[in-house]
C-alpha cells in the first residue's frame with residue numbers, strides 16, 4: 001500500500017514555511033488536524049471536503065503508519081501527514097493567515113499539573129491559531145473533558161476568538177476511534193468552535209538553513225570524548241551533547257544531542273567529518289531536527305570546543 005505518498009518531512013525542508021500550493025500541486029483552502037490518531041477523521045473529511053488540502057500532525061509513528069494505510073485504502077487525495085509536534089509545526093510551517101480550519105479531536109487531557117506543558121491547548125497555542133488562521137477561520141475542539149474545553153475557551157477568548165460552545169455533541173462527531181471509545185463508555189462529548197477575531201502574532205524560530213562550521217584542526221578521539229556533557233542553558237532553551245561515536249577509520253564522528261526551545265524538545269545527530277587538514281561540524285542527515293536556535297547553538301558550541 002502506498003503510504004509514502006502521504007508523508008512529508010518538514011524538518012528537512014529548506015524553505016519554511018513551504019509553498020503549500022506547490023506541494024499539493026493545486027491552490028485550495030488549507031485544513032489542519034493535530035493528533036489525528038488512526039486517521040479516521042482525515043480519511044472521511046478529505047473525501048467529504050475534497051476541494052480542500054489537508055495536513056495532519058501526529059507525535060506517534062504508529063499512528064502515522066496506521067493513518068497512512070487508512071488514507072491509502074480510502075483512496076484519499078490531497079492529504080499530507082507529518083510526524084511532528086502539531087503545536088510547533090502549526091506555528092513554524094504555516095504563514096500568517098494561511099489556514100482555513102484547524103481541528104483537534106480528543107486531545108490527551110494531561111490532568112496533572114506537572115504534565116500540563118504537554119497539553120496541545122494553551123495560551124501560546126491560541127496565539128498561534130490567531131496568527132495562522134485566515135480572517136473568519138475556525139478552530140474546532142472535540143473532547144470528553146469539559147474542563148479542558150472550558151480552559152481552551154478561556155485561552156481562545158483572551159486571544160480575541162468569537163466562541164460557540166462548549167456544547168454537548170449528542171449526534172455524530174468526528175467519527176474517530178476515541179469518539180467511538182468514549183461513546184461506548186457512555187461519556188458525554190463536548191465541542192467548542194472558535195472563529196478568529198483580530199489577527200494574532202507569534203514568534204517563529206525555525207529556519208531552513210543547515211548550520212555548519214569549518215574548524216581548522218584535526219579532531220582527536222580525546223577531544224571527541226570531552227564533548228560528552230557539553231551543554232548550555234539560557235532563558236527558554238538548552239542543549240546537551242549526550243554521546244560521541246567515532247568511526248573506526250577515524251575520519252568521522254557522530255554526536256547524539258538533545259535540544260529544547262521553549263519546551264519543544266528534539267534529539268538529533270551532529271556529524272564531525274574530516275575536511276582536508278580540518279573538519280566540518282554539521283547536522284547529520286540520519287536524524288535531522290528543525291533548525292531552531294538551540295540546535296544552531298549546539299553546532300556552534302561543538303565547533304568552538306573542538307577548535308579550542
Ligand SMILES: C[S@@+](CC[C@H](N)C(=O)[O-])C[C@H]1O[C@@H](n2cnc3c(N)ncnc32)[C@H](O)[C@@H]1O
Pocket residue numbers: 034035036037038057058059060063084085086087104105106107108120176177178179
Ligand atoms: C487521545 S488520542 C486521540 C486521537 C484521535 N484524534 C481520535 O479522536 O481518535 C490523542 C492523540 O494526539 C497525539 N498527540 C498528542 N500530543 C500531540 C502533539 N503535540 N502534536 C501532535 N499529536 C499529538 C497522540 O499521539 C494521540 O494519538
